Amino acid sequence: MSTARIPGRKRVIEYPETDGKPMAENTLQFEWIVTVKEGLDALYREVPLVFVAGDLFWYPIEGDNRTRLAPDTMVVFGRPKGHRRSYLQWLEDGIAPQVVFAILSPSNRPAEMQHKFELYEKFGVEEYYIYDPDSGLLEGYRRRAGALKKIRDMAGFVSPRLGIRFEPGEGPDNLVIVRPDGEPFKTFQEVDDERRELARQRNELVRERDEVSRQRDQEAERAARYLAKLRELGIEPD
Numbered sequence: 288m289s290t291a292r293i294p295g296r297k298r299v300i301e302y303p304e305t306d307g308k309p310m311a312e313n314t315l316q317f318e319w320i321v322t323v324k325e326g327l328d329a330l331y332r333e334v335p336l337v338f339v340a341g342d343l344f345w346y347p348i349e350g351d352n353r354t355r356l357a358p359d360t361m362v363v364f365g366r367p368k369g370h371r372r373s374y375l376q377w378l379e380d381g382i383a384p385q386v387v388f389a390i391l392s393p394s395n396r397p398a399e400m401q402h403k404f405e406l407y408e409k410f411g412v413e414e415y416y417i418y419d420p421d422s423g424l425l426e427g428y429r430r431r432a433g434a435l436k437k438i439r440d441m442a443g444f445v446s447p448r449l450g451i452r453f454e455p456g457e458g459p460d461n462l463v464i465v466r467p468d469g470e471p472f473k474t475f476q477e478v479d480d481e482r483r484e485l486a487r488q489r490n491e492l493v494r495e496r497d498e499v500s501r502q503r504d505q506e507a508e509r510a511a512r513y514l515a516k517l518r519e520l521g522i523e524p525d
Contacts, residue, residue, distance in 0.1 A: 302352045304344055304372050312392040315420050315460060318474060319390045324360045326464060326472035327449070331362075338366040340374065345384060347410045349377040356406055358387035362449065376410075383411040386448050391419035404428075408435045414448055420460045425453060 311317035324341035331337040340363075345356045361384035363374075376383055387407060389400075400417070407415050408430075415428040415435055427438040429447070438444055445452045450467040464472040517524050 300350055300352055302344070302346050302355075302373055302375060306357075311390075312394055316390050316392045319418065319420050320359045322472055322474050323388050323390065323464070326466075327360060327362055330449070330451070330466055336365055336367055338363040338368055338371075340371070343371065344373040345376065346373060347376045347383060347406075349375075354406070356387075356403065356410075358384065359390045360388040362386040364448070385411075385413040386446070387412050387415050389415075389417045391417065391421070391424075393421065404435065414446055416446075416453075418462055420462070423455065423457070423459045423461055425455045425462060427453070 311320055320341055324339060327339045331339060339360070341360050342357055343361070345358065345361065346352065346354070347356075348354050361374075363379070363382055363384045365382050366379050374384070389403070391400075404415070411430075412435065413430045417426045418424070425441045427441050427444060428435040429438055430436070441453050442455055443452060451472075452465040454463040454465060456462065466472065514524055
């Protein structure tokens with residue numbers, strides 16, 4: 288549990304790190320949360336001052352442990368990587384997450400989502416993306432003139448902050464998120480399948496190389512025996 292002391296007071300404010308609720312309600316929602324979070328982590332792996340987190344409590348106001356948010360994924364530019372028990376904004380140079388993602392579940396209610404939207408808008412989020420894998424619904428909001436405005440068409444939209452492109456398909460669970468280098472975000476299973484395929488190809492190349500080397504050694508051995516036989520017969524090969 289995170290704690291912080293309020294200047295001039297003896298009372299210590301506790302900032303809970305969990306509300307006891309599960310991160311996801313079903314396997315599809317969980318897979319998408321992990322895919323987005325890990326995809327962004329990989330995208331910014333070599334950039335020191337970009338912090339990416341999933342399902343982490345964010346407290347925007349010092350001394351207020353009731354106002355909190357827990358985006359499914361959040362990206363904070365200007366803050367170092369590293370583990371945190373919660374994101375206490377006043378201890379992070381006052382920097383709010385610039386980009387947040389919500390992966391919907393069947394239990395999400397309009398009033399709940401509206402409340403989160405209002406808080407994200409109030410506390411400075413620049414880009415807010417909502418995806419419902421069960422229906423295929425994709426929405427995006429971008430800050431303009433101090434408010435989060437809905438993006439009219441998300442098909443092919445490129446995030447100004449992240450540089451990723453959204454390619455929603457027809458029907459449920461059919462979104463493709465494309466990195467700036469043209470590579471799509473992948474599930475853990477897809478990444479593991481690629482890793483296994485690369486390992487198989489590498490082993491195959493090693494096997495082929497060893498086979499070629501073995502055949503070369505055999506040919507050299509046969510040639511040596513042939514030359515030795517000629518010399519035994521008194522024939523000196525050219």
